[in-house]
Amino acid sequence: MKRLVFALAFLALPLGAAADVPLSLLGPEIRVNTTTQGAQTTPAVASTPAGTSVVVWLGQDPDGNGNHRLFGQRFDATGNRLGEELRISFGNADRPDVATTPDGGFVASWIAQGVRIRFYGPDGSPKGDEILASLPAQAAADAGVAVNAAGETMVVWTTECSPPSSPSRSSPGVSTLRGRRSRSPS
Numbered sequence: 001m002k003r004l005v006f007a008l009a010f011l012a013l014p015l016g017a018a019a020d021v022p023l024s025l026l027g028p029e030i031r032v033n034t035t036t037q038g039a040q041t042t043p044a045v046a047s048t049p050a051g052t053s054v055v056v057w058l059g060q061d062p063d064g065n066g067n068h069r070l071f072g073q074r075f076d077a078t079g080n081r082l083g084e085e086l087r088i089s090f091g092n093a094d095r096p097d098v099a100t101t102p103d104g105g106f107v108a109s110w111i112a113q114g115v116r117i118r119f120y121g122p123d124g125s126p127k128g129d130e131i132l133a134s135l136p137a138q139a140a141a142d143a144g145v146a147v148n149a150a151g152e153t154m155v156v157w158t159t160e161c162s163p164p165s166s167p168s169r170s171s172p173g174v175s176t177l178r179g180r181r182s183r184s185p186s
Contacts, residue, residue, distance in 0.1 A: 027079050034085045035059050035071060046098045046106060051077030054106045054120075056088060056098045067092040070110050074124050083124045089116070090130075095140075099147045101184055107153055109133070109145035115157045117145060119184045128185045134159070134178060141175065153182045 033040045038060025047053040053075045061067040070089035074082040093110040100106045104122030109115060115134040119127040133155045134140055141158040148154075156179040 030075075030079050032073055033057065033059065033071065034073075035062065037062055037064075040071075042096055044096050044098045046100045048100045048104055050104065052082065052100075052104060054098055054100065056096045056108050056110075058093060058096060069093055070096050070108060072098070072106075072108060072120075074106075086120070086124060088118055088130075095143050097144045099145045099153070101147050101153075102149055102151050103184075105184070107145055107147060107184065109143050109155050111140045111143050111157070115140045115143045115155060117153065117155050117182065119153075131182070133157075133180045133182070151184055153184065155180055155182070 032043070032055050040057055040059045043055055043057040045053060045055045054072055055075070056070055056072040058068040059071045061069050069087060069091075070093040072086040072088050074086075076082055088108050089110055089112060091112045093112050093116075095111045097109045098106055101119070105120050105127070107117055107119045109117045114132050114136040116130045117133050118130040121127055134157055139160040141160055143155065143157040145153060145155045156177060158175050159178050160175050
């Protein structure tokens with residue numbers, strides 16, 4: 001059983017301070033994941049202005065089928081866990097990202113036969129099911145998510161287009177950036 005400890009270190013750097021100023025770590029290293037079966041990789045983290053944080057990552061499916069699922073864990077401003085570890089995706093997942101919402105919740109994004117997002121409230125409860133943000137047939141390569149002060153979400157991804165038809169071209173193809181705006185379900 002592999003174990004991986006993600007370190008959350010909140011660094012204190014006064015606004016306008018020079019880059020060579022020594023930083024202070026706030027508290028000890030903490031363990032983020034409680035699931036330890038298989039590899040736990042690819043973390044992404046986001047924080048609220050109040051200091052709470054959420055970390056999402058890929059972990060091996062506890063069902064033992066070899067798939068990777070998206071998990072999450074919330075933390076208070078001092079690094080203590082808030083609630084239990086969350087299982088965010090129920091299908092195979094890749095390339096996770098996360099952003100916090102103005103109400104203290106969060107939205108996670110990932111790639112799984114297209115780009116998917118799922119919203120959570122400030123208490124860590126899901127606000128509905130996962131949402132397919134892209135067309136399911138699109139071969140998405142990377143994805144990211146952001147939320148503005150009004151709570152509007154922008155999810156973006158790279159779409160791999162078909163390769164050029166000319167045999168003289170050595171390029172593997174063309175890719176484009178796509179995006180979609182949304183709002184958190186009530």
